[in-house]
Amino acid sequence: MLQVKNLHASVQDKEILKGINLTINPGEVHAIMGPNGSGKSTLSSVIAGKDTYQTTKGEVLFENKNINDLDPEERAHKGIFLSFQYPVEIPGVSVTNFIKTAINETRKAKGEEPMPASEMLKLIKEKADLLEIDRKFLLRSLNEGFSGGEKKRNEIFQMAMLQPKLAILDETDSGLDIDALKIVANGVNKLKNKDNAVLVITHYQRLLDYIVPDFVHVLIEGKIVKSGGKELAHELEEKGYDWIKEELV
Amino acid sequence: MSLKDKLVSAYFAFEDNLEGNSPIHKMRNKAMKRFEEKGFPTKKEEAWKYTSLNSVIKHDYSIFPTREHNVELKDVRKFFLHDIDTFKIVFVDGIYSSFLSETTHDNMDICLLSAALSKPKYSAVIEAYFNKIAQKDSITSLNTAFAKEGAYIYIPRNKEVEKPIEIINFATGNESALMMQPRNLIVVGENAHVQIIERHQSLTENPVFTNSVTEIFAEKRAFVDYYKVQNDKPNASLLDSTFINQDTESNCAVHTFSLGGKLTRNNLHFYQTGNHCESTLKGISILNNKQHVDHHTLVKHQAPHCVSHQDYKGLYGGASTGVFNGKVFVEKQAQKINAYQQNDNILIDDKATINAKPQLEIFADDVKCSHGCTIGQFDEDALFYLRSRGIGKKEAQALLMYAFANTVLESVKIPELKRRINKLLATKIGVSIGFNV
Numbered sequence: 001m002l003q004v005k006n007l008h009a010s011v012q013d014k015e016i017l018k019g020i021n022l023t024i025n026p027g028e029v030h031a032i033m034g035p036n037g038s039g040k041s042t043l044s045s046v047i048a049g050k051d052t053y054q055t056t057k058g059e060v061l062f063e064n065k066n067i068n069d070l071d072p073e074e075r076a077h078k079g080i081f082l083s084f085q086y087p088v089e090i091p092g093v094s095v096t097n098f099i100k101t102a103i104n105e106t107r108k109a110k111g112e113e114p115m116p117a118s119e120m121l122k123l124i125k126e127k128a129d130l131l132e133i134d135r136k137f138l139l140r141s142l143n144e145g146f147s148g149g150e151k152k153r154n155e156i157f158q159m160a161m162l163q164p165k166l167a168i169l170d171e172t173d174s175g176l177d178i179d180a181l182k183i184v185a186n187g188v189n190k191l192k193n194k195d196n197a198v199l200v201i202t203h204y205q206r207l208l209d210y211i212v213p214d215f216v217h218v219l220i221e222g223k224i225v226k227s228g229g230k231e232l233a234h235e236l237e238e239k240g241y242d243w244i245k246e247e248l249v
Numbered sequence: 250m251s252l253k254d255k256l257v258s259a260y261f262a263f264e265d266n267l268e269g270n271s272p273i274h275k276m277r278n279k280a281m282k283r284f285e286e287k288g289f290p291t292k293k294e295e296a297w298k299y300t301s302l303n304s305v306i307k308h309d310y311s312i313f314p315t316r317e318h319n320v321e322l323k324d325v326r327k328f329f330l331h332d333i334d335t336f337k338i339v340f341v342d343g344i345y346s347s348f349l350s351e352t353t354h355d356n357m358d359i360c361l362l363s364a365a366l367s368k369p370k371y372s373a374v375i376e377a378y379f380n381k382i383a384q385k386d387s388i389t390s391l392n393t394a395f396a397k398e399g400a401y402i403y404i405p406r407n408k409e410v411e412k413p414i415e416i417i418n419f420a421t422g423n424e425s426a427l428m429m430q431p432r433n434l435i436v437v438g439e440n441a442h443v444q445i446i447e448r449h450q451s452l453t454e455n456p457v458f459t460n461s462v463t464e465i466f467a468e469k470r471a472f473v474d475y476y477k478v479q480n481d482k483p484n485a486s487l488l489d490s491t492f493i494n495q496d497t498e499s500n501c502a503v504h505t506f507s508l509g510g511k512l513t514r515n516n517l518h519f520y521q522t523g524n525h526c527e528s529t530l531k532g533i534s535i536l537n538n539k540q541h542v543d544h545h546t547l548v549k550h551q552a553p554h555c556v557s558h559q560d561y562k563g564l565y566g567g568a569s570t571g572v573f574n575g576k577v578f579v580e581k582q583a584q585k586i587n588a589y590q591q592n593d594n595i596l597i598d599d600k601a602t603i604n605a606k607p608q609l610e611i612f613a614d615d616v617k618c619s620h621g622c623t624i625g626q627f628d629e630d631a632l633f634y635l636r637s638r639g640i641g642k643k644e645a646q647a648l649l650m651y652a653f654a655n656t657v658l659e660s661v662k663i664p665e666l667k668r669r670i671n672k673l674l675a676t677k678i679g680v681s682i683g684f685n686v
Contacts, residue, residue, distance in 0.1 A: 050633045076639035088631040092655030092671075093648060098638075101648075106639040158638065 008057035018222035034219035048082040079165030083155040090142040127160040148175025173207035185210030205237035280393035287387035310428035365401040392462040396432035406438035422453025433463040451485040467499035480509040497523030505532040536569035543572035550583035565601035576608040590620040
């Protein structure tokens with residue numbers, strides 16, 4: 001589904017990603033772990049198409065097509081979703097109106113008719129229930145005055161509504177207490193099937209107890225330096241990142 | 250002949266038909282003299298540094314419409330808050346339209362200034378309030394000299410006006426170019442409440458130049474909620490000078506929505522003369538093409554324990570220009586006041602400009618004054634967030650503009666008006682997504 005080949009990316013001439021290789025197949029859950037400043041969030045932003053980063057070398061393929069030159073919205077239309085670490089507040093636009101817009105813009109891009117209102121309402125109800133989201137919450141302005149947990153839950157709600165092929169969860173665990181973490185992880189697990197894939201970006205292993213990865217990759221200084229199964233996450237949790245750095249030397 | 254010369258000579262004809270040797274007439278003569286000396290303001294004056302009237306005063310305006318023009322209700326209905334019941338004081342080409350208006354004398358006066366100026370039963374109020382707080386600058390003086398028609402609103406003590414009052418000035422375009430000088434006097438008695446919406450609306454593309462002056466007196470514990478809807482045609486220009494005097498524990502708010510028109514200058518002055526009063530000044534300007542909007546606000550804190558709150562937002566597209574000059578003046582005796590001012594601007598296009606200037610002059614030592622001013626482009630992270638959800642760039646920008654402007658609407662207290670303004674904002678910004686507007 002996703003192939004990242006020798007990807008180099010810079011921001012303002014500073015190289016952050018220094019040759020990333022990563023392949024994600026349908027049905028898989030991958031985790032990328034790494035210390036602060038290793039390039040984790042950059043990688044997720046580059047895959048989602050943020051244009052403040054320049055791809056200087058290499059390519060990103062999605063369903064075997066090069067998407068290097070696609071705008072973020074075009075990538076979204078193809079089925080790439082990024083759950084933000086810091087979602088943006090939009091006063092005056094309710095969660096419901098926002099998600100309706102996002103869904104119908106995607107449908108429009110595919111040449112489809114807007115989703116009928118009844119179908120939309122049914123879908124909203126179903127996904128809100130899945131994530132234990134209160135109706136009143138959906139009428140509030142998007143992210144405005146939301147707690148950290150509410151913001152993240154709202155991100156996963158959007159993911160549930162948009163039903164992407166590839167969901168990238170960027171530090172979704174940060175700012176969540178254990179109960180909220182369980183609800184969010186439970187939601188992600190229920191949305192998971194053999195045709196879609198999840199890429200979890202995290203600093204800590206905690207989230208991976210609930211969203212269990214098939215593969216764990218360690219990102220240090222812009223490179224994936226080690227890959228393994230879920231046990232690698234536990235090893236990192238126990239020993240920290242230093243032993244890998246030492247191994248590298 | 251320049252517009253100034255035309256006005257000066259028109260005044261002589263005008264004063265022949267006036268009150269005779271009354272105090273008002275003397276007031277007019279003095280005002281005319283001031284205008285004659287100063288003329289229209291130019292960019293050489295500090296307060297007009299960024300606003301040139303040259304493109305406005307070059308037209309050959311009719312100063313007195315030659316005849317009464319009627320308009321059909323169906324053509325102007327959309328400019329009223331027709332979904333709710335309101336009082337209406339409506340002028341067409343500067344002349345009162347009894348057909349479109351709904352006035353009252355039932356325990357209060359919601360009627361015409363022309364009547365108030367000429368009938369003896371109003372003379373006590375006129376004597377006490379008329380032209381008492383209006384500034385003596387040239388354009389206000391010009392209005393005072395010609396002041397004849399406008400809204401006269403007198404709300405006696407303890408009266409809560411049960412529905413909003415709309416003051417609407419239409420220009421029909423029957424004159425090839427028209428100048429109007431409406432003058433409003435509003436007195437809100439002790440503990441009385443009133444909500445007012447003011448609108449200037451041209452109905453054609455012909456040039457219109459309005460020089461409007463409004464004086465508002467809020468007595469003790471009075472509550473005044475005032476809205477200015479400036480969404481005029483591209484060839485209509487407006488000079489709006491509004492002066493508000495607040496007595497003890499009164500609460501006054503003015504919201505200004507500047508979306509249309511060619512050139513708009515808002516002079517908005519608040520004078521806090523009693524303790525514990527509260528003033529709110531809020532505005533949204535959304536401009537494009539070559540539109541120009543200039544907000545000059547003044548809050549004069551003259552008494553202790555008062556609060557003032559200013560929040561102006563601007564979105565400038567095309568080659569539009571905006572000015573925000575917010576002055577807060579705290580006199581020595583005005584201790585324990587809290588003055589807040591915020592002005593945020595977004596430049597959408599490279600050719601748009603904003604000149605923002607906060608001015609604080611503080612002579613008291615135990616006060617809280619804060620101000621903030623931002624000028625920026627779109628937040629890239631916010632844009633990326635929306636686009637990553639499948640929303641195209643243009644639509645995402647519009648959504649962010651809407652969100653930016655929207656916060657000013659929170660304090661609009663007339664739901665029907667809020668709904669309307671919300672829709673105007675969305676239309677002006679070009680947001681086509683499914684808002685509940």
